Amino acid sequence: MITVNDIYNARETITDTINNTPILESTQLSSICKNQMFFKAEHLQQTGSFKIRGATNKVKRAAQEGSSFVTAASSGNHGQAVAYIANQLGIPATIVVPEDANESKVNAIRSYKGKIEKCGMTSSERLPRAVEVAKENNGMIIPPYDDPLIIAGQGTVGLEILEQIDHVDVVVVPIGGGGLISGILTAIKETKPSIKVIGVEPETAKDTFISLQEGKITSIPPTITIADGLRTTHPGTLTFPIVKRFIDDIVLVSEVQIKQAMTFVLQRMKQLIEPSSAVTVAAAMFDKLGVYDKNVVCVLSGGNVDIQQLNAFIVQ
Numbered sequence: 637m638i639t640v641n642d643i644y645n646a647r648e649t650i651t652d653t654i655n656n657t658p659i660l661e662s663t664q665l666s667s668i669c670k671n672q673m674f675f676k677a678e679h680l681q682q683t684g685s686f687k688i689r690g691a692t693n694k695v696k697r698a699a700q701e702g703s704s705f706v707t708a709a710s711s712g713n714h715g716q717a718v719a720y721i722a723n724q725l726g727i728p729a730t731i732v733v734p735e736d737a738n739e740s741k742v743n744a745i746r747s748y749k750g751k752i753e754k755c756g757m758t759s760s761e762r763l764p765r766a767v768e769v770a771k772e773n774n775g776m777i778i779p780p781y782d783d784p785l786i787i788a789g790q791g792t793v794g795l796e797i798l799e800q801i802d803h804v805d806v807v808v809v810p811i812g813g814g815g816l817i818s819g820i821l822t823a824i825k826e827t828k829p830s831i832k833v834i835g836v837e838p839e840t841a842k843d844t845f846i847s848l849q850e851g852k853i854t855s856i857p858p859t860i861t862i863a864d865g866l867r868t869t870h871p872g873t874l875t876f877p878i879v880k881r882f883i884d885d886i887v888l889v890s891e892v893q894i895k896q897a898m899t900f901v902l903q904r905m906k907q908l909i910e911p912s913s914a915v916t917v918a919a920a921m922f923d924k925l926g927v928y929d930k931n932v933v934c935v936l937s938g939g940n941v942d943i944q945q946l947n948a949f950i951v952q
């Protein structure tokens with residue numbers, strides 16, 4: 637397991653590349669939730685999500701160890717992050733995406749000079765292809781969450797929250813493969829264990845929820861949710877033990893609650909976040925957290941929305 641020292645090291649490695657993102661507040665949501673509500677604005681991060689933190693930590697170390705090529709199997713925020721940092725470091729990157737990958741995401745990867753390779757429709761087809769691509773180019777595959785350097789990079793979000801807000805009581809974090817929450821848990825529980833950390837998943841993608849109930853990594857069938865960053869079918873082998881050890885609570889939100897939260901943030905807070913981020917706001921808005929009169933920080937994990945799809949995410 638990683639320690640908070642790994643997260644301090646990650647911070648040194650990535651500090652020149654990433655933004656120390658601001659904390660936002662909402663008086664209106666604070667009164668709805670009966671808590672003082674804060675938001676860690678990773679949708680304002682380089683490449684539009686926190687994924688650049690872990691990717692930068694991993695790719696910089698790979699470069700130091702002599703790697704001169706990287707690849708990732710992701711059409712989403714992780715693929716963009718790997719393409720961006722590889723380009724910054726002058727290392728070629730190939731991102732393996734599904735055949736039906738969304739054009740705006742593919743274009744974002746291309747804008748960072750990442751080479752696109754289309755392969756299959758599922759991650760079980762893409763991953764072996766990325767392994768081959770790495771071999772063919774004598775390079776390294778950059779995993780999206782199940783890696784100590786990735787987890788440590790994501791954990792820097794936790795360090796910043798501790799420094800930016802006095803007297804944090806509760807931190808609310810979305811869970812996909814669990815890289816973000818396991819990094820934040822390590823940063824927070826090793827520094828100030830009295831702070832509660834609550835995870836959020838969509839009702840339709842509750843693999844970590846089920847795994848915690850079962851006490852072991854448990855797979856669920858492929859899921860459908862508008863929160864496309866949270867569509868994992870099981871937590872990671874490195875992330876799950878950290879989640880299991882430290883998490884205080886895990887709650888679920890429905891698809892319509894995610895849309896209502898996204899709409900609220902856009903309309904009232906004037907911020908564009910993506911559905912995977914909106915789960916934390918939904919958990920607060922719909923009274924899932926079970927805490928009152930506390931300082932609550934929701935992590936807004938990303939803001940990459942295909943503008944063509946925006947209408948489908950908004951409710952009146």
Ligand SMILES: *Cc1c(COP(=O)(O)O)cnc(C)c1O
Pocket residue numbers: 685687713714780781790810811812813814815816817865866910912913937938939
């Ligand atoms: C990847 C991602 C998540 C989930 O992070 P994990 O480390 O996989 O748990 C949440 N929100 C956004 C915007 C993401 O890109």
